Amino acid sequence: MATAKSALRRENKAKRLQRVGKLARGKFVSAANVAQVLKRVIEPGDILCLEGDNQKQADFLANQLASLDRKDLSDIHLVMSCITLPAHIQLFKKGMIRQVDFCYAGPQGTAVADLVKAKKFPVGAIHTYNELYARYYIDLTPRVALIAAAQADRKGNLFLAANTEETPAIVEPTAFSDGIVFAQVNEIVDKLPRIDIPADQVDLVVQAPYPMHLQALFTRDPAAITDVQVLMAMVALRGIYEKYGVQSLNHGVGFNTAAIELLLPTYGERLGLKGKICKYWMVNPLPTMIPAIESGWVESVFAVGGEVGMERYTAAHSDVFFTGRDGSFHSNRAMGQLAGHYGIDMFIGASLQIDINGNSSTVSKNRITGFGGAPNMGCQPAGRRHPTESWLKVGAEANPGPGSPPGRKLVVQMVETFQSGRVPTFVEELDAQDPSIRKALHGVAPVMIYGDDVTHVVTEEGIANLAACRSIAERQAAIRSVAGYTPVGLKRRKRDTEELRRRGIVQFPEDVGVSPREASRSLLAAQDIKGLVRWSNGLYDPPPQFVDW
Amino acid sequence: MEKFTKAFPSKPLKARTTKPWALAGVVGSGNLEVLLERAGASGTMECHVETSIPGYKSSWLAALADFATHYPAGGTKVTIHDQGAPPVLVNLRLRQAYDHLTGGDK
């Protein structure tokens, strides 16, 4: 074995752990001592990683961190994918953070916007998930990582259960660079169902007094799907899924795509599409996929995370879902994002705002959210080489030049022309382009998906095929053509729309064989959560807020 | 509440049935009702709109004008009670009422 010439980091780690002293018994820390331990292992200037994405949160450790004072904790470079807890905001309010690099701030979007206005949010950049994970191996390697697991055994091995999520992506770079990995666990047991993180990579463990926060993020109640969303789903199925023969795909979390999932066993079956489309999925275990799975549409599902209530269902369907030796569900956010980047024919999702060039964003002046996994999947992977029918077909429409790849991934934005409260989705310029936001982000507007990457925009008015547009002016005209009665839509020129429609670049529902009159919720395979439970033969256990029986 | 009235030129209604009126939709949050009656000059679709959300007259007029262009609806009177419906619903309800009136297949 070679000996390091210089091992300052390793020595520093040893010192930190030494400072913990009797506050830990071996690796194990009692909940009451956590705040003290954090104070002793974290040093000013550290890059500190706090685990937490849009679903799973190391919330006990975050709360303990937020309970410290500035004298105990300061000059921290915080790296984390999602700022979602009030405790996270506290760290900024207390002035502990020197810099933050993150991806998403969903529920705290308003608080983050307020921090930006108050100049208390020293942001490095807003990232996409895999971009941030990648930097954990390059220039943002954590000195200390605070993570969450379902169970630990007496040696400190960890079981992550359904929500593996981003834990491996945080632990590996930290553990292999002499950083400290501190895990909160729901319980400590003698024998784990399976080992997801070996004890060798774990330094400290605490059994949290309450189970980690898990957001039921992907549960969409079919009762809330509207007839209009059914119409859009029918248009998308015919005009995109059927047309290109989409085999592998990712769905966003919205009601639009939930409608598509619920139309597969009914409308999709009627169109004879079973076995021809939607076989391979990179998506979380969406309850609304249950009818399609039960009807035999789905070959496989790989996920970035679990979904509350789907544990028994996924375990019972190990031919479809990835499961461990113990039989239970497995997810992995980094690998899922990678799969969604390179391995699929189509990404389809929604956005709050789309500008006339097809750029989209969920950021407004009063609500700074950032990105989920959408940009990793909703983009053209320049490193892709393998062909599929769909990839080549879209590629041909895009008329590639001599220096372009022959194929294209379908990147579809599916939105209603208006958000609730009559707020138009289509705008001339994104709120994200606001100078104050750009300034805070060092000149970069937080665009979720760039217009150049988008191939199609679907609205209740129809489909705009941006990939087939030959100029920016044409792209803008195509977007205006499906922007309905928003100010952007009202500026369309009838002649342009007719010409684009003639060329098949703009398609109205009737152009793809959909009659708006047929669009009805009664086409959905399940019209409420109870229907999903019935489809699952009682294996789906919806969260209490969705149960009305 | 905002109220406005406007008549749009439209090709005469094809008189397949003698049904005098048809109603589609309900007045409820984010929804509207459309009453379509056979009335007035054969070359115009006369529209009366009452909406609980003021300030969207231009998109209302554009949606109604589009309908009058796409469908032969001359000789009809459209009365709308709106409680904040998005334009797509306006279109859908107009179409539903129209189908009922003209004895279309629904």
Place this chain on the structure above:
Amino acid sequence: MKKLTSRALLAKLFGTSAKDVAVKKSLLTGYAAVGTTKVCVIGTCDGTYVDNAAALHLAAQVIDCIEHHPKMPIVMLVDSAGQEPNRVAEMLGLASYFGHLLSCLELARRNGHKLITVATGKAVGGAFICYGMFGDRIYALDSASVGLMPVEAMSAVTKIPVPVLTKLSKTMPSLEFGAQPFALLGGVEEVWTLDDGVAAKLEKAIATASPVDNRAELGKKRGGRKLALDIRKKVLTESAR
């Protein structure tokens, strides 16, 4: 005005015979006399809330009267703030208990018992609908709180500002709370003042009562409810075609 005790109020209406009316848990049941007319009494006092047991208690008295005192008028006194807003009451079907009480009263009416209501205190919400509003003729003391709800409460639920409702209630008595506006709607035949010979008025009311519901006619005549009668007639006319 000082609030009368239930006993004092009963004495005003029924004189010495009031002693035979039991007051138990703010419920009134028994037999008494109005002048020379023997009557059955059911009612509420102290602004109590009516629950399942209360509805059964009143219904039992009505059944007893039908069974043992044919055609004896039934006087219904109302001083109740509403139905008991309670989980168990709802689970066990409070509405059905009220429906049962109404059925008993209807049976009495069919069997020739006159039903006279006097709103003596609070007469609001479900507690008024579940028996008092079912009288052949309905009277109210001028001090009684009769109606759907005060404008403040209406405003809290509808989010319409109080001044707007108050202003509108000047031309729409339906929005105003109290015995007088309720009478304008026809919901009350006549408003009485307690010290102004109520016993004699009650006796006369019993004598002149008719089982034909006249409230819509009254409401139109008095101008408080201008549409109800004509709409009803229109339905009857159109349906006769």
Place this chain on the structure above:
Amino acid sequence: MTRGPLFHEQTARQRIAALVDPGSFDELLAPPERITSPYLAQLGIPVSFDDGVVIGRAKIGGRKIYLAAQVGQFVGGAVGEIHGAKLTGLFKAAARDRIPCVIIIESGGVRLHEGSAGEIAIAETMRAIFECRALKVPTLAVICSDIGAYGGMGILSTCCDFRVMTEHGRLGISGPIVIEKWMGKKAYDSSNRALVWKTSGGKTKYLLGDADALVHDDAGEIRDAIARLLGKSSPMSLKAVKARQAELAKRLKRFGQTQDADAVWKGMGVRDIEAASLASGPEFAAMAKRGK
């Protein structure tokens, strides 16, 4: 597993079209008459051509009926002066013509914006219902939507001969929010939908006998239930009210001490609560029957 539209999601007019014999519905006070609420207009609230209730004549299985369907989306289906007068007139017409009357209830009760006028209208309609019943003209309430039958309309529904419900329907007087306000969130959490439906939903009402039929959320099934009940009327005799008095007293004695609807379910014969929770209509009814 595809099926028709769910009844509880349909509008009043769609429900009527789905229930009655094709082409048999003849609307009274139809929309072109524009009989709309002056109260709402004064308050700057959108009005509706039918004022929230569609009434008319129709046929079910060839049999003439009078039919009303409330529009739950419009001010919660609440009863105002016009709305209530339409209902009163309809039941009076039914009594006059000796034709059964069916009301599809979807209402929170009195329309607050019209104050006491709606309250009196409900009382008048109750009187008209009893006019029908005195003549043995069947009256039927259908309660099949989440809005349900509440307040005065809840009470009114119990005046009819029979009630048809689905698992979606709710029947009560005080709404969940009022009860929560009164009892506290701990005792009754109005956002706990499972609790609310266990308390006031069609299944519990059916077990206790307050609903006479529990059917699937489907127009065809509801039509069949209506057709079955149209031929009967519920007697109003001294014997009948005495029996009912005893039955309601027994119910109160048996279950009045518990908060727990599961105890009621078990007491009424449901053995497997979880399976019964997922079951619907006749399957649910059968489960309760088997346990007895």
